[in-house]
Amino acid sequence: MRNDDEGFDPESLNWTNPDAQEIEDLEKRISQHPGNRLANRLDQLKRVFEAWAGFSVSFADLLNKCENDEEFMAELMRNTGDRTKQQWIIRSLDQVTIAYTAGLGAVIDQSRAVVRAQSKTIQDDYAKRAAVIMKDHPGGPFLAKLRNYVLHNVAAPWRFSGTIGEASAARVALDSDSLLEDKKAWSSDAKNFIKASGESVHLSPLIAPYLDAMVEHIRWIFPTVAQANTKIIQDCDKLIARQNLLLTGGVTDGHDWEERVAHMAENVRRADRGEPQTDYRTGLPIAEENSA
Numbered sequence: 026m027r028n029d030d031e032g033f034d035p036e037s038l039n040w041t042n043p044d045a046q047e048i049e050d051l052e053k054r055i056s057q058h059p060g061n062r063l064a065n066r067l068d069q070l071k072r073v074f075e076a077w078a079g080f081s082v083s084f085a086d087l088l089n090k091c092e093n094d095e096e097f098m099a100e101l102m103r104n105t106g107d108r109t110k111q112q113w114i115i116r117s118l119d120q121v122t123i124a125y126t127a128g129l130g131a132v133i134d135q136s137r138a139v140v141r142a143q144s145k146t147i148q149d150d151y152a153k154r155a156a157v158i159m160k161d162h163p164g165g166p167f168l169a170k171l172r173n174y175v176l177h178n179v180a181a182p183w184r185f186s187g188t189i190g191e192a193s194a195a196r197v198a199l200d201s202d203s204l205l206e207d208k209k210a211w212s213s214d215a216k217n218f219i220k221a222s223g224e225s226v227h228l229s230p231l232i233a234p235y236l237d238a239m240v241e242h243i244r245w246i247f248p249t250v251a252q253a254n255t256k257i258i259q260d261c262d263k264l265i266a267r268q269n270l271l272l273t274g275g276v277t278d279g280h281d282w283e284e285r286v287a288h289m290a291e292n293v294r295r296a297d298r299g300e301p302q303t304d305y306r307t308g309l310p311i312a313e314e315n316s317a
Contacts, residue, residue, distance in 0.1 A: 044271040051268040060261030063142075063254055067247060070135045074243050077128030081236040084125045087117060088229040091197045092187075098195040101185040115183060118197070122181050126172035133169060136243055143250060154245065158238045159214065163221075164231040165238070166214035173210035184225045198225035 042048065055061050091097045091114065100110045140151045158165055175181065182203030187195035201219050204226070205211070211219065219226060251258065269277060277285065285305055292302040301310035 042271075048268060048271050051264055051271070055261065055264050055268065058257070058261045058264065060254070060257035060259075063250070064258065064261070066135075066139055067250065070132075070139055070243070070246070073128065073131045073135055074239075077125070077132045078236060078240065080121065080125045080128045081232055084121045085229070085232040085236075087121055088197055088232065091118070091185075092195045092229060095193060098187060098193055099189055101195060101197070102187055102189055118183060119180060122171075123175055123179070126168075126175045129169060130172040132239070132243065136246060139246060139250060143253060147249060147253060150249070151246070154242055158235075158242055162231075162235050162238055163214070163218050164226075165235055166212055167218045167226065168231060168235055170211050170215040174204060174207050177207060177210065186225075196225075196227060197229065198227045200225050 091101060097114060100108075100114055103111050136151075140148055182200040184198045184200045185195065186198070187193070201222060201224055204219050205216065266280070288303075288305045295302050303309060304311055
């Protein structure tokens, strides 16, 4: 009877990749490479912006619900009886406001940090585009500085008004006098906007247009910065390609990764159907290829 351990070489457990040192060196070079650091910074900005855009949509949806849904409007106008639902709505407004303002602050801070490391031409273009947003959307500076107020006070000074009946209407706003009590929260532009808004700042007309403007503004950064830093990005990509070749034993440098993953998924489906799997390189069934 044959022992499964016959012919087993214990030294095989001590095998090390002959390219291990080069792989380690490449890992260090890639992690410290300016092209990799720039790519990471852009990826972080993208993630933060997408999170804030999601908060913006949620904020707009909730405001729309408060101002157009009969049940929500009735609860917000309630001044007697059980106010549990009203408190829940206000808590939801507080939560989405905190998320929205924190996200917007992160988007502004991180986009400025990316641009600050670029050429003066890009910095000037960014500043001009930001100035256009402030001109076209005077509520922008207010929304940007609202995070300062929320940071200090947490609970926003909500002001609800409207009518209930055949022609129901509601308005969700922030009380202007309460906002202005915080002397340190606002820039001059934001303060002027609050004062110009009257007794309260109506929020729903501000959120969606400002999001659209910021989408265009922030999206401009990615191709602009990438094009200006083509060389260092390409240099880093070469190091990554070399690393991938070593890690895969020379099979791929990673350029066809998506295709290979899709092929593996298709092979799993083939196996589930009882069909032969195929070789990625030749497209032939693996059994036929081996027999050949």
